[in-house]
Amino acid sequence: MTYFVGLDVSSLDIKVYIETEKGDKVKAYPIPNNRPGALKLRDDLVSLAEEQRVDGYKIGLESTSVYSYHPAMFFHTDPELKKIGCSVYMLNPKQVANFKKSYANLDKTDEIDAFVIADFLRFGRSTLSVVKEEQYIALQRLTRSRFLLVQELTREKQHFLQHLNFKFSQFTKDVKTSVFGQAILEFFSDEFSLDDLADISLEKLALYLQEKGNHHFGDPKKVASSIKTAVNNSYRLSRCVEDSVDLLMSTSITLIRTMKAQIKTLEKGIQNLIKSLPIAKRTIDTIPGIGPIFSAGIIAEVGQIDRFQNEAKLAKYAGLYWRKHQSGTFTAEDTKLSRTGNVYLRYYLIEAANHVIRYVPEYRRYYEKKANEVTTHKHKRALVLTARKLVRMVDALLRHHEIYAPSKGMTG
Template sequence: MKLFVGIDVSSKDLKVCMMNGEGDTLQSFTVDNNLEGASHLRDQIVAVADKLPSKEIHIGLEATSVYSWHLAMFLHEDEALQKRKAKVFTINPKLITKFKEAYVDLDKNDHIDAWLIADRLRFGRLPMTMVMQEQYIALQRLTRMRFHLVHNLTREKQYFLTNLFYKCSAFTSEVDSSVFGHAITELLLEKYSLDEIVAMDVADLADYLKDHGKNRFPDPERVAKCIQKAARASYRLSKVVEDSIDLILGTSIQSIRSIQAQIKELDQAIERILSGIPNTLQTIPGIGPVYAAGILSEIGDITRFDDQAALAKYAGLVWRKHQSGAFDAEDTKRIKSGNRFLRYYLVEAANSVKNRDPEFGDYYRKKYKEVPKHQHKRALVLTARKLVRLVDVLLRNDQIYTPRRKVNAAKD
């Protein structure tokens, strides 16, 4: 007999429902979401399990951001629960929401979500236990923070470009060098007016770019001429507006540099932790420490997944089937669920791998040519799905990637 424990987690308390295999509610109560409350919950689970007696305990709680993490780890690591073969599941809230729709006349009360979670556990067919080892959790915190910073950096750069159009409306169309290079951002920080840039001697502007760009411009004089051409072609601002835009651009540049420095610091920390986790993902051309860490930290122990298809579903890299009779739709949508962090790192890794591995490069180009629109996005996601098969094989077999030798990955 199994004991099913559903827990509705909030920042303040835990609403608990214990259920047997027949769907009968054995206990229903509320405790505080803290160490004392979790300890009391553990004691109640053990007491009820010993009375049944139960051969196994399934404990489920929704993945509610940080609020469920401490409890999940506490229950997963507790010795008394481990002796009673307890498994802890952190469940996607969407799964519970869909499950709730099957109940038409369900009364509303404070413990209904806990009851639903327990009942969902009773039905079984859950993907996997979701609690990972501490080394993966430590790495996961870093890679998810990096994900957050990368998206912040993208937003800040977009905001910068918007304000740059006020300052120099023709810049992006006339200058083919990156506006975020050190030399050009330094030039913008000097707060030169457009007329002052136009009036500069081309040689002096080229020397400025050469010095601040650390000789990275292959032709600094050509870039200088492009900048002056953009300055001449741009609209002029009044002094008061130009001063405001200069301040905004300067502040935005400092924000961009600060985020970039933070990402660099995180990358170093990620590499240090990853060095203590044996893996073969970095043998794949194009996958360095950051991408390997992002993938590993979300997967954890590969044996949590039955096969590469289960891993792909967890990442949200599967497409819904639409079939009726003899009709089988070719144009289907990717599922919206899945681990967005794992999907992000797989897609980013695939983008890098396709540029360095001929097999993945050929596959990407083949998929790119198959459709008339959204070619890159579609081809890249499909390449990431192909990468899932390789990742699964390498981790499951502790195998080093050898491009000339085909690995025996399972076919879809």
């Protein structure tokens, strides 16, 4: 007989609810969310197994924060619970919340939440166990931190562009070069006023850009000429306002450079870690365009591929599936992408797909076909559909420990 254990986790304590296969309540009580509390529950479960001939436990807790990680790994790796037969499940909070709606007139209490989690398991709603090996967690901490830094960098670049358009209204319209290249960022760091730039000769400005760009500019004189044009076409600010904008731009440049440096540091750490792990055997990073960082992000979120029954389950875990809208004989053609799933895995799969279409003709053709099927959101829709197609290849390579080989279709 299997017992089901629901754990409602907070920073201070864990509410425990234990029930039988028939849904009968066995016990419900709180424990501290620390090692002594976990040991107490472990001992209770061992004693209960001996007294009532329990031949296995399914323990579930929501994957809501760092507070869930330690108890999940404790119960998953405990040798005494392994002897009994214990599986630990990290549950999607949205799925649990939707499941809870099926119960009428339930109060919002900690015991009720633990009960719902136990019942969610009892009805067989989850087949995904906690990540089995800690090296995936170590890799996941790095790849997720990189993901968050990339998001912050994107936001900071948007802030910088807002400041830039305030000070130099025509720059992004008249100057056809990367705003975030080394030379241009150096250029803005020096806080030239528009009147200062108007007084600088074209030759001097071109030489300045060449030096700041470490002589990597293809045609510095052309860029300098476009900057001069933008200066003449731009509105002027009062000195008071321009000084404040210069300060904001300088602060933003410092943040952008710092985040770029930290992203490089994290990427180096990711590459070093994945090389030292048993999972480092090359598989999905052999797909042209993916590379070590995107493959590490995918591997960190997927964990062991045998946690998923098939590629459809993997796609659903990533949130790369579309809800059906059907009533009678009517089936809607325009359906929305699910907003549930692992946002990190979805990000890395979509970014990987964006690179793969540049190198793999089959995926490029598929992307173009999907883009041509609609008139709105062409790129976004086609890219997400291509990422869904990429899931099949990722699943096959990881499941069979193979490398990409175009001569044999998907795998070798």
